[in-house]
Amino acid sequence: MAEGENGTILGQVSIDVLAIRPGNNAFTLNGLLAPSRETDLPVIGKFFSAYLNGQTQTVKVFRNQSSVKKAIAMDLTISGLSMKANLDGIETKLIHQVNVLNFSIEFDLVHVNKVYVTGQLSVFFELPSNIHMKFKALRTSINFTMHFNDKPSMGQMILHDLPVEHNQTTNELFISFNKQELIVLNDASFKEFAANLVLTTNASIMIEGLAAALAEVRIGNITLSNIPINDTLHLVGYNEFDNGLLNIDNIDLIGAISCQALALRVRTQIINPSVVNILYGGRLSLDLCDIVSGKSLGLVNIDPFYLQLQDNITVLDAEESVFV
Numbered sequence: 373m374a375e376g377e378n379g380t381i382l383g384q385v386s387i388d389v390l391a392i393r394p395g396n397n398a399f400t401l402n403g404l405l406a407p408s409r410e411t412d413l414p415v416i417g418k419f420f421s422a423y424l425n426g427q428t429q430t431v432k433v434f435r436n437q438s439s440v441k442k443a444i445a446m447d448l449t450i451s452g453l454s455m456k457a458n459l460d461g462i463e464t465k466l467i468h469q470v471n472v473l474n475f476s477i478e479f480d481l482v483h484v485n486k487v488y489v490t491g492q493l494s495v496f497f498e499l500p501s502n503i504h505m506k507f508k509a510l511r512t513s514i515n516f517t518m519h520f521n522d523k524p525s526m527g528q529m530i531l532h533d534l535p536v537e538h539n540q541t542t543n544e545l546f547i548s549f550n551k552q553e554l555i556v557l558n559d560a561s562f563k564e565f566a567a568n569l570v571l572t573t574n575a576s577i578m579i580e581g582l583a584a585a586l587a588e589v590r591i592g593n594i595t596l597s598n599i600p601i602n603d604t605l606h607l608v609g610y611n612e613f614d615n616g617l618l619n620i621d622n623i624d625l626i627g628a629i630s631c632q633a634l635a636l637r638v639r640t641q642i643i644n645p646s647v648v649n650i651l652y653g654g655r656l657s658l659d660l661c662d663i664v665s666g667k668s669l670g671l672v673n674i675d676p677f678y679l680q681l682q683d684n685i686t687v688l689d690a691e692e693s694v695f696v
Contacts, residue, residue, distance in 0.1 A: 374432050380415045381408045382431065426590045467583065469496040470603040474681060478651035487554040489529065490651065493547045507587045509538040509545050516581025516601055526561035527554050569648060572609045579603055608646040636692040638672065644679045644686060653677040660692060
């Protein structure tokens with residue numbers, strides 16, 4: 373199959389049995405867009421771009437190669453062309469940036485090893501420079517794994533057939549999801565990530581996987597599949613609490629547990645500096661230590677522990693047992 377203007381090979385189609393009857397004949401041919409030379413890729417891009425935009429173009433089918441000077445019988449001009457609108461194996465990097473707008477973590481009340489996530493992502497989607505068309509993304513599916521500090525995959529998320537909000541000016545896609553399971557693949561790596569998120573000013577995770585998108589173009593809807601995702605997400609850590617984002621409002625003396633221990637109730641206000649918030653974190657126990665000697669004074673129990681969305685105030689009531 374060759375492009376009509378200069379005969380550049382576009383790909384190859386095969387016919388097992390050819391039957392031609394008098395009059396008009398219709399053929400269904402299955403083949404691949406695959407140029408014989410890498411330098412012909414721009415021609416393929418131009419041809420594909422024109423097709424997606426519904427533009428008429430001349431294509432010829434030749435027996436063997438288009439370089440055959442006296443092509444006979446099979447030298448046909450195609451008057452109409454249709455393609456299967458499932459484009460598999462898009463290996464170029466169409467997704468250039470992934471941002472986490474919010475990421476709410478919830479631990480299962482019954483199954484403590486199950487983690488759910490509610491949130492919103494934004495991705496920048498860009499077609500190859502030699503394909504020019506207007507499109508509107510409608511839905512997407514994403515399957516990706518997460519790595520922390522070059523360790524084995526700590527988790528996996530599978531987001532299936534989600535609606536997409538598409539800004540066609542910037543080609544930014546907004547994807548929202550609700551209570552999707554975060555499959556923990558490596559417990560130690562996940563705990564290390566959580567500790568870094570709590571104890572440092574930032575934590576970075578690398579995500580990689582594949583995406584698919586249903587998009588609307590001039591000729592109808594097309595499905596782009598096997599779109600690679602490979603990016604690094606930088607998350608602000610909770611250690612930013614040191615910057616005046618954690619305040620103890622009041623401490624109430626509840627009573628004496630013993631001659632050496634007092635029971636206190638503490639009310640704390642926290643402004644979450646991170647896009648990662650906690651919907652339900654279970655019971656959180658903190659060791660209260662003397663800042664000079666490092667000696668433990670007792671435990672602070674927060675039950676349940678949660679954090680509001682970024683820049684919002686969370687009010688937590690905690691109970692302490694302080695040893696005198």
